[in-house]
Amino acid sequence: MMDLSKKGKMLREMRKACGLTQKQVADRLGITAKTVSKWETGRGFPDVSSISSLAAVFGVSERMILTEDITKNKVQAGNIRRTKFYLCQSCGSNLEVMGESEIICCGNRLRPLSAKKADSSHVATLSELEDELYIEFSHDMTKEHYISFVTYIGFDKKITAKLYPEQDAAIRLPKIPRGKLYFCCTQHGLFEITTG
């Protein structure tokens, strides 16, 4: 017997990780927000056709929605979303760490960066090219001031790409489901935008 209330909590977490409301999920599936709410409170479970649409919306496998091993899913997904970003001001190294750690670089203890909403001097333009996502920044790429990395975080996926000074302020990633995109400026810190 499936534990529907646990499944429901799982679905809610997947939805929140994507930054979607119940209504937005419902609209994408062509159903009512009330149905989504029922699933999340364990008073129902998506039928076969909804499971594949839901998996597509959340960017996870159908198996992940169906699996009985919710704990494993949660641990993996939770760790990914607890990723912390560090930037050493002395040597310019970036670090990404899942969970709690003490990070020392160049003899200094680093503090995790907190992400700000992208501002008018840190704009990322996203466009989809077939199976890829093309991200372009309108930003300096000088040695003193550049975008140093881009990280996409979805429910159970994390993709990181590094950028280098004196090169294009643009990068291609595999096409990704809705999630958070982080990028780091060597002078102004970490920024975030929601994709999809």
Ligand SMILES: [Fe+2]
């Ligand atoms: Fe900047």
